[in-house]
Amino acid sequence: MTSDTQTMAQAGPYEAVIGMEVHAELLTESKMFCACSAEFGGEPNTRCCPVCLGLPGSLPVANRKAVEFVVKAASALNCRINRATFFHRKNYFYPDLPKAYQVTQYGDTPIGIHGWIQIETPEGGVKRIGIRRVHLEEDTGKLMHVSPLTSEVDYNRSGVPLMEIVTEHDPRAGFDQINTAAEAREYLVQLRAILTCLGVCDGKMEEGSLRCEPNISVRPAGSATYGTRTELKNLNSFRAVFRGIEYEVRRQIETITSGGKVVHETRRWDDENGVTATMRGKELEQEYRYFPEPDLLPFTFEESYIEAVRGGLPELPSQKKLRFCERGLSDADAATLTQDMALAGFFEQAAEIHGDWGKVATWVLGDFLRLLNQSGADVAGAGVTPESLAAMIRLVEDGTISGKIAKSVFEEMFKTGKSAREIVEASGQTQISDEGELLDVVRRVISENERIAADFRGGKEKSLGFLVGQVMKHTGGRANPGLVNTLLRRELQQAD
Numbered sequence: 238m239t240s241d242t243q244t245m246a247q248a249g250p251y252e253a254v255i256g257m258e259v260h261a262e263l264l265t266e267s268k269m270f271c272a273c274s275a276e277f278g279g280e281p282n283t284r285c286c287p288v289c290l291g292l293p294g295s296l297p298v299a300n301r302k303a304v305e306f307v308v309k310a311a312s313a314l315n316c317r318i319n320r321a322t323f324f325h326r327k328n329y330f331y332p333d334l335p336k337a338y339q340v341t342q343y344g345d346t347p348i349g350i351h352g353w354i355q356i357e358t359p360e361g362g363v364k365r366i367g368i369r370r371v372h373l374e375e376d377t378g379k380l381m382h383v384s385p386l387t388s389e390v391d392y393n394r395s396g397v398p399l400m401e402i403v404t405e406h407d408p409r410a411g412f413d414q415i416n417t418a419a420e421a422r423e424y425l426v427q428l429r430a431i432l433t434c435l436g437v438c439d440g441k442m443e444e445g446s447l448r449c450e451p452n453i454s455v456r457p458a459g460s461a462t463y464g465t466r467t468e469l470k471n472l473n474s475f476r477a478v479f480r481g482i483e484y485e486v487r488r489q490i491e492t493i494t495s496g497g498k499v500v501h502e503t504r505r506w507d508d509e510n511g512v513t514a515t516m517r518g519k520e521l522e523q524e525y526r527y528f529p530e531p532d533l534l535p536f537t538f539e540e541s542y543i544e545a546v547r548g549g550l551p552e553l554p555s556q557k558k559l560r561f562c563e564r565g566l567s568d569a570d571a572a573t574l575t576q577d578m579a580l581a582g583f584f585e586q587a588a589e590i591h592g593d594w595g596k597v598a599t600w601v602l603g604d605f606l607r608l609l610n611q612s613g614a615d616v617a618g619a620g621v622t623p624e625s626l627a628a629m630i631r632l633v634e635d636g637t638i639s640g641k642i643a644k645s646v647f648e649e650m651f652k653t654g655k656s657a658r659e660i661v662e663a664s665g666q667t668q669i670s671d672e673g674e675l676l677d678v679v680r681r682v683i684s685e686n687e688r689i690a691a692d693f694r695g696g697k698e699k700s701l702g703f704l705v706g707q708v709m710k711h712t713g714g715r716a717n718p719g720l721v722n723t724l725l726r727r728e729l730q731q732a733d
Contacts, residue, residue, distance in 0.1 A: 251493070253486045254463060255415040256452040257404045257424060261438040262376060262445070263306045268396040269375040270297030270340065270533075275398065277444050281391035289375075289396030291336030296532055299324075303373060303398035304348070305546070306437040308538065310400060311349025311371040312547045313431055322346045323535035324373075328526045332390050333378035340375050341401075343527045347372030351405075353412055354431070355555065356423045357572075366424055367405030367412030374399050379445075394445075400437070402428065406463075418482035422475050425449055426576060430554040434578045442473045449478050454499075455489045464489070465499040469506055470516060481506040485513050557581055564594045570602055579616040580606075587623035591630055600626060604644060608651045620654035621647070629657035636670050637661065641714050670717040672724070675708070678716070679724045682707045693729055701725060 268275050271288035287295040311318060325343040342348070352368035378395040382388045404424070405412050415421050429447060432438040440447050454466035469485060472478045484506075489499050504513040552560075554575040561571035561581075575581045584601045588594040605626070609619060629647060632638045638646060638661055649660045661667055669675055682704055683690050693700040701722070708721045 251455045251490050252458045253455050255421050256406045258450040259402045260448045261400045263303050263398040265302045269300050269398040284393040307348045307373045314352040314368050316349030316352030318543050321537045324530040324533045325527045333380050342372035359419045364413035369403045369405040418479045422479045430576050453485045468503045583616050587626045591627035620651045669715045678711050
């Protein structure tokens with residue numbers, strides 16, 4: 238296949254239109270319609286009951302907290318909240334659906350409608366992506382394909398509260414479209430940041446808490462008619478979303494340009510081989526035979542309740558990002574910090590304690606993020622606290638340790654939870670700033686490297702760097718670099 242979809246779409250006669258369906262498992266203690274635990278994992282089929290298994294005679298009771306979470310999320314996504322809403326049965330027959338139907342919301346009465354998210358495009362522009370609907374439903378079980386001929390099903394996840402967020406692709410609604418894989422990824426990044434900030438979803442894509450199903454079609458550039466769309470099922474990482482959409486757009490363009498026809502179907506993403514593959518023909522809406530759920534009453538929201546939810550929303554990632562930029566951070570640094578509210582909170586607390594937001598950001602975005610990624614730990618599980626990071630930076634500023642020593646000290650802090658001062662005092666890694674002690678080393682280095690010293694005196698400024706390196710080597714990296722530079726220049730000039 239050809240290289241870059243964006244290049245093809247811009248240079249050639251086709252453009253992509255991408256709709257995003259995102260499923261977010263809600264952070265409730267119990268399932269949507271029963272008291273079974275909604276916690277991730279557990280021994281297969283141990284968190285089930287007659288209700289979530291759909292056994293005859295069982296009756297569902299809606300989870301109030303799940304409803305509140307969806308109202309909260311829809312409000313943060315700038316949606317209009319429907320005052321009255323109710324559940325439907327969506328009928329289909331898969332092994333992971335024990336009832337042979339899913340309780341969901343259909344039609345014009347989901348909890349939230351007509352919302353939007355603002356994203357930044359790779360070209361530096363801004364798009365306002367419409368949210369068509371935010372609705373509440375129950376999750377399915379999980380199929381495990383243990384061999385080519387054998388599959389098993391775990392119903393622990395069946396009935397877990399699931400929020401579905403669907404984008405608006407029709408420009409007549411007054412919003413921008415998602416046209417590239419990069420824009421789709423950025424939309425998902427922003428959506429995840431909002432949901433985790435609200436505390437309604439943990440956003441753990443690797444555990445299936447947040448899953449994305451892009452709907453992709455291509456059409457002649459500038460056309461108002463949509464092409465035949467395909468759906469990619471259950472993508473569970475930002476990388477998979479980007480690569481899956483990139484591939485599928487390329488595949489559709491090449492299918493059309495070679496005289497083929499795109500089929501309306503559901504496809505899966507093969508991450509190992511980097512291709513999409515057919516799963517099944519795409520169902521039509523009427524095949525689901527929706528009808529109102531007879532065992533659950535409709536419910537309504539008072540205006541005062543909706544206003545109370547909106548008034549209680551926390552500072553959202555976009556608002557926090559703007560405030561960080563006002564404190565001197567770059568747009569890119571602020572964007573990275575606010576993608577994870579735990580990271581943003583850690584940074585802001587350390588910055589307030591220390592006072593220099595730029596210096597703290599350098600450490601958080603550099604060594605701290607690197608160590609988090611290497612260890613697989615989260616912010617709360619790291620040995621470094623905002624207080625200990627601020628204290629370590631002060632040790633660098635007052636000359637107790639050098640910047641190079643600080644990096645090794647920081648790694649030890651991360652692993653052990655000890656303070657920088659404890660580590661420095663125990664290991665003797667304090668920076669050498671005593672002029673008399675360093676002067677002996679400087680003079681020895683000059684005498685051992687007369688040719689390099691002569692080059693510096695002859696105008697080769699870069700030669701000084703070698704001499705500084707030799708002093709650092711002799712002192713085990715503990716010498717104060719600024720003082721070493723000063724002493725070397727003074728001694729070399731005196732020798733002239």
